Amino acid sequence: MHNTGVTNKAVSQGSICVRGFFVTVLLLLLSNCTTTRIDEYRQGETGIESHESIVILGRRQGSTYETREQFVECVGDAVSQGEFGLRVIPEIEFIDALFPWFEPRTAPLRTEDLQALMQEPIVEQKMAEYGIRYLVWVDGQTERSNSLGTLSCTIAPGGAGCFGFGTWENDSNFDVRVWDIRTFDNVGTISAEANGQSYMPALVIPIPLIARVENNACQSLAAQLQQFVRGE
């Protein structure tokens, strides 16, 4: 009777150890899956008044990729939040209001083009209505590479299940250029590089351990952009 109690205690301790091991592995995987690097290159003085706003636009001129609308929205949301949140005009609202001047084929590619565009009275008037001080261009993408492993799922009348293991790497590279509407200068560039490994083990149920690479790039870029525009 006494021996059985010892055995139960040992099993219980073993179970705690196994669970602890899995939790530790899980935490390690979750905490070490993304690295982000931000570089800032300042070319001019910045600063913004409380009545002024910025607009963040995605570059979509490339033939191989285009900056995702969701990423631009994520940066915009993050820049507008917090104690020092800035007034950000939503991308779609701005592009629609200034249609057809900021479409993929017509958007200004250089600050000189913006200066020429501002000669259009209707464009200047709309910019003034929105109180735009800085035009921020986001250009980049997230690519998936080094995909390994196999995962197969089966559906049968008796049930469904998956088995296998998959892993892949995500690399995000984004450049942000800040144009000053008053001086028509590119006042700075911020670059964000983020990468991380995601895992998908499946033993009946797939357990996605996804590295939030793009989200990390977005949050880091937004924090840096907020400081940059405020002149810090």
Added chain:
Amino acid sequence: MSKTVIFASRHNAINAAVRLVFTVMLVQFLVACGVKAIVIEGEYPTPALRAIEANVGVYYTPDLKEFMFIEYTDEGDEEYAISSGQTHVELFDSILPGMFSSVTVLDDLDEASRAGVDIVFIPNIEEFQLGLPQKTRLGAYEVWLKYNMQLLSPNGDYIADWILTSYGRAPTESFQSVEAGVNEAAVGALRDLGSNFSLGFSSVPEVRDWLSEFQQ
């Protein structure tokens, strides 16, 4: 008794599951045999431009209003039937009021002289091309459009005639349906068409000549 009930219940559950699987397979089979209908829907902004002081009459041909594109499988069977006529009309209904001070929609070309319009505009779609990612392996839905724009005087005389092409793409996303991808690419192509048309209108040599004559 209790065991019999459990057995019956399990038997029913298995029967129900088998029936469900067969129903799903039947639906998939029927869908696979049929053509998927896609109706393009979008919203288009009015251009922020200095409007030309003229009353333009626009005539939408039945071919444009009922425009449909059929995408075929590699075996030559009809796969998708894409209706975009209505959205083409909506595009010009949004674009033209930003380009001209007054717009009149004409039901018939003969109405033009009676309606007191200064010029008649007829958009004609010549080509619609579709690129599906499952065929092109490019990771995006793509749409190309080729338009023939015609300008006539109210009594039907030729003023201008020019070709415009446009392109729209929608990168493939997880859990995105083919319908949503095609719609996004088509709306992108139509926006591109609208922006090129509105910005390039006054640069067409024949239009420029007509404008300088009209504005005198």
